[in-house]
Amino acid sequence: MASLQNEHFQEHSVQARGFNRDGNFHGQSTLPAYDHVVSNESSPLLPPYTKVDHKKTSQNDAQCLAARHILAFMAFMGFFNVYCLRVNLSVALVAMVNSTEKNDSAASECPDPNGNTTSSTTQAEFDWDESTQGIVLGSFFYGYITTQIPGGWLASKIGGKKLFGYGVLCTSVLTLITPVAVRYSVYLFIAVRVLEGIGEGVTFPAMHAMWGEWAPVWERSKLAAFTYAGAQLGTVFSLPISGVLCDSNIAGGWPSVFYVFGGLGCLWFIAWMLLTSNTPAEHSRISSSEREYIESSIGKKENLATPWKQILTSPAVLACCVAHFSYNWGFYTLLTCLPTYMKSILKFNMKENGLLSALPYLVLWIMQNVCGILADYLRRHGYLTTKVTRKLFNSAGLAFPGLFVIFVGYVGCNHLLAVVFLTLSVGLGGFAMGGFNVNHLDIAPKFAGSLMGITNCVATIPGFVAPAVVGYLTDNNNTRQQWQTIFYISASISFFGALFYAIFSEGEERSWSRQQVKGQTTGDRDADFGIQNQTLIVPPPSSSEIN
Numbered sequence: 001m002a003s004l005q006n007e008h009f010q011e012h013s014v015q016a017r018g019f020n021r022d023g024n025f026h027g028q029s030t031l032p033a034y035d036h037v038v039s040n041e042s043s044p045l046l047p048p049y050t051k052v053d054h055k056k057t058s059q060n061d062a063q064c065l066a067a068r069h070i071l072a073f074m075a076f077m078g079f080f081n082v083y084c085l086r087v088n089l090s091v092a093l094v095a096m097v098n099s100t101e102k103n104d105s106a107a108s109e110c111p112d113p114n115g116n117t118t119s120s121t122t123q124a125e126f127d128w129d130e131s132t133q134g135i136v137l138g139s140f141f142y143g144y145i146t147t148q149i150p151g152g153w154l155a156s157k158i159g160g161k162k163l164f165g166y167g168v169l170c171t172s173v174l175t176l177i178t179p180v181a182v183r184y185s186v187y188l189f190i191a192v193r194v195l196e197g198i199g200e201g202v203t204f205p206a207m208h209a210m211w212g213e214w215a216p217v218w219e220r221s222k223l224a225a226f227t228y229a230g231a232q233l234g235t236v237f238s239l240p241i242s243g244v245l246c247d248s249n250i251a252g253g254w255p256s257v258f259y260v261f262g263g264l265g266c267l268w269f270i271a272w273m274l275l276t277s278n279t280p281a282e283h284s285r286i287s288s289s290e291r292e293y294i295e296s297s298i299g300k301k302e303n304l305a306t307p308w309k310q311i312l313t314s315p316a317v318l319a320c321c322v323a324h325f326s327y328n329w330g331f332y333t334l335l336t337c338l339p340t341y342m343k344s345i346l347k348f349n350m351k352e353n354g355l356l357s358a359l360p361y362l363v364l365w366i367m368q369n370v371c372g373i374l375a376d377y378l379r380r381h382g383y384l385t386t387k388v389t390r391k392l393f394n395s396a397g398l399a400f401p402g403l404f405v406i407f408v409g410y411v412g413c414n415h416l417l418a419v420v421f422l423t424l425s426v427g428l429g430g431f432a433m434g435g436f437n438v439n440h441l442d443i444a445p446k447f448a449g450s451l452m453g454i455t456n457c458v459a460t461i462p463g464f465v466a467p468a469v470v471g472y473l474t475d476n477n478n479t480r481q482q483w484q485t486i487f488y489i490s491a492s493i494s495f496f497g498a499l500f501y502a503i504f505s506e507g508e509e510r511s512w513s514r515q516q517v518k519g520q521t522t523g524d525r526d527a528d529f530g531i532q533n534q535t536l537i538v539p540p541p542s543s544s545e546i547n
Helices: 002-016 049-062 067-096 130-158 160-176 178-184 186-200 203-214 217-246 255-275 288-298 308-312 315-344 350-380 386-408 415-434 436-443 445-474 480-504 522-528
Strands: none
Touching: 067 130, 067 160, 067 186, 067 203, 067 217, 067 255, 067 288, 067 315, 130 160, 130 186, 130 203, 130 315, 130 445, 160 178, 160 186, 160 203, 160 255, 178 186, 178 255, 203 217, 203 288, 203 436, 203 445, 217 255, 217 288, 217 350, 217 415, 217 436, 308 445, 315 350, 315 386, 315 415, 315 436, 315 445, 315 480, 350 386, 350 415, 386 415, 386 436, 386 480, 415 436, 436 445, 445 480
């Protein structure tokens, strides 16, 4: 009921500003004004969907390829590279480390799916136990966590273009020198991985800040879903290609993994710097109609002080943090450790390992794009409010993965069912793209980069804790029973995250996100949206609406 009342208030607020239901201007309203009151629901400062949609149609007629779509493609390829650089170690490590273990715990597990009855051990360059491997896999995230909040803040101050680009370039260059570092010392290798994490830590906050300036209100889920789906396609590409490269004689096998993906990242950086801009206003090739369409939807760039106190005490932001943490625990557990499970428990060879480890992320890539489009469709056509859409999609994106990862622990050595349930566990996480993953843009579009920095900082903790837990539980005891415990932990955290978000999340812009620029009047803000000399009419919020 509260949601319907808020939507009713918003409709009359828009009419009070001089627009009718179809978005056409009809002059000054006679509705009574509520002075100095700001609702925390969807901003009445923005024109309704029908008016925005008309501008969208006009700009589409005038331009074949929109600047925001070029940005989306380049960002997609950026995250493609980001995840190629991040996950290639998961497969390369299998080829780098001796498979001979201190005991024979894994040898008594599942039989070889190809019917080989003789046990085989791989002689590799390094003899690291499971605990050391867990530290190596998690070391990236020790650096990654340090630049989340600074990355969001920097992006809001200097723009996301250079921050995102140089972050990927830094990681690419460090990836190129990885073979030298690892052969010199495992400690130097860990240090390089930490530095790579520092470079990549700014990428998600920087891109969220850019979409805060570029993504029209009714295209947020779609554009964000497409952009971040590049990460999953990068995983799909990186895992099998890494397996093939490790099994080859190119540059000695596993070192070629780092050379190939490091080189691709450097090439992408050049294209990114040439083709993108921080905001529509800075873009040299954007059409005037597209720029007007974007700015009429989200408003022009404002230099606002970040309301840290309100952000850190907002239940809606906390809900995003908890959901992000819960999602990433399951995601990183499988992302970093799935190739190890495929080899040590299910006994797949190197090429099969890479291909089958990539399959879940192919499904995830498809689901993220589908769910992003579906979420926007349901919101745009009024089937569901933004709040209900986010809760529904997030619940599915956390509960389904938790359920299916439990099933993996009960299928025993049935290789087919194990792969099917692992695929469903990872793939159905794509529903979360219509949930917490884009919710920052709903509740505080002007501070989306900072919010993403905060939530991704919290959500990075599983990146180094989850592999360490896996290493601890499987050290000298690499059995299906131990992996079942790992899956239970992951599922429990996912279920908690789904419940917490369902209770505390919001779908509308918070009041603290709509603060005015210092020295700017209400009339000045109206002028930014092409509305001259109109009285701002906003209904008084209930006490429950204010964070």
